[in-house]
Amino acid sequence: MRVVHRSPSLVALAQIGAMLALPAIASGQSWNPLKRGSDNLEVVGHLPVGSRLTVTDMDIEQELDRPYAYVSRANIVGGGGRGVDIVDLSEPSDPEVIYSWRIENDDLHQGPGAMDVKHFKWGDRYYVAQSLQFRQGGPDADVGAVILDVTGLPDASTVREVGRIRDSDHLGGFHNIFIYKHSDGRVLLFTTVSGPYAQVYDLGRFVDGDPEGALVGRVPVPVGDSGSGGYHDMYVGYHPDTGSDRFYGGGTGGYYVYDVTDVGDPSLVMSMTGVSGVRYGHTVTPSPDGRYVVAETEYRHAPLRIFDLEPAFESGAQNVRQPISAWTADWQHLVHNHEVRWPYVFVSGYVDGLQIFNLQDPSNPITVGFYDTYLGPLNDDFNPIFNGTFGVDVRNEDGLIVVSDSSSGLWVFRMDGFNGWSGSQWGMPDVSSVQDWDQGPRGPRLIGE
Known part of the structure; x- marks a missing residue:
């Protein structure tokens, strides 16, 4: 096994690599530990929005004339109302909360509340889907998400609640969601539930007044019995080589790739199970x-x-057990959510802040930027490493990087030399988590097109 030496804690890092049987591990700890950020990252703006552990995920719109970020607000250890804040980024150096939605009777609710948030467009109107998680013992345990119409922004008085997606068969709400413009023209919400599958909702039907007909499919977890297991997170994207829509899910047993071109009849394409150190997949991109x-x-x-x-595809195998490399910011901690803008991977690194690494040589990932948004101690009343940077998003049009920190709020960055992203810049398909709401998925775009 080859261990890439990038950390002062080399012995411990090598031991972790041997334990996990990984061919290469690159660590982001190549910097002075007393230095808060790398020289190539500029802090453009910062907005504290709440007390400790009240901020979860975030999402930004992609159109420059709609400069809005959506920040989920939770109640993990007490303090703060559950809901979503809308932040105006028209002046990135001076972000401003212009609207806040909060669940009514917040003190009666049980559970963290708002976790994941995504925006979408249907017709000529813009919406936000805020996932919600409430436990039994309080109101709204059957509510998975609230849909807000935000077409009229920046006029906050025009924001209105369209409805709430409810599921009485899977109490506890939706932990993670992903919204995808399908090749068949529909805007689909993929969501985790307390069951051995991800559910799929047609958001066009929902906002057009047909909530009962909105549930249009399920993507199963192909391991375990029918009453156990589930997904934690997912990504859905177009696969140009096959002209298909693909679902990537992390959950019980590892990670799974499904063809969801026919949402009503998904088919398993590939799995990553039996991986050393992985019993349950979390986030996959x-x-x-x-x-x-x-x-x-x-x-x-x-x-x-x-x-x-x-x-595996070339050999006809249906499962991959061995990663080709791995990356971490600090072997003592944990890296979390991530956005891929090839060859860069933008990572929310919990207590290690924003991290960015280059995957152009996938067998040798290299850290290219970092900024520590969280300078507090490890938790003593919660899992010690679950604090700091939680969510991350990138605006493809101009390269703006925005992250949410569970305790310090919203941060806005720019990275030297990164002024926007499209696949054509790198000879890749123009595919990322960013959706083209008007045209839908597109095939490969070559440089110069």
């Missing part, structure tokens, strides 16, 4: 061409694992 997969599992000391699916 492919490269634009679907060849490489960046995968997280949620426990202390776990790195992000990088998988290459092409050899």
